[in-house]
Amino acid sequence: xxxxxxxxxxxxxxxxxxxxxxxxxxxxxxxxxxxxxxxxxxxxxxxxxxxxxxxxxxxxxxxxxx
Amino acid sequence: xxxxxxxxxxxxxxxxxxxxxxxxxxxxxxxxxxxxxxxxxxxxxxxxxxxxxxxxxxxxxxxxxx
Numbered sequence: 001x002x003x004x005x006x007x008x009x010x011x012x013x014x015x016x017x018x019x020x021x022x023x024x025x026x027x028x029x030x031x032x033x034x035x036x037x038x039x040x041x042x043x044x045x046x047x048x049x050x051x052x053x054x055x056x057x058x059x060x061x062x063x064x065x066x
Numbered sequence: 067x068x069x070x071x072x073x074x075x076x077x078x079x080x081x082x083x084x085x086x087x088x089x090x091x092x093x094x095x096x097x098x099x100x101x102x103x104x105x106x107x108x109x110x111x112x113x114x115x116x117x118x119x120x121x122x123x124x125x126x127x128x129x130x131x132x
Contacts, residue, residue, distance in 0.1 A: 015082060
């Protein structure tokens, strides 16, 4: 398993936290949002999921991975 | 039908807009959120719905009607 921390802009409330964590989950990884810190910690299996796919899933929800 | 405009604090994103409009709808009225203006325009039938019930529904979602 690999861990990476992404900086994500645009998350403003609990609904955003849920939307981002669900997007990461739907992409096959596990995400934990730090709303105040504008960060998402992603844990994923490198054999099964690419970090690019996780980023794309978050961006599809309207947030910017920077 | 009556119309009233409420000032609502705490709405930050499109998810909040949806949550507030759904709360108003579930209370039996019709709501339109102005996110930038922090306002909710509520249209309701005074014979069927009280504005207090609409306010309570919005506050139940975690927003402040001021």
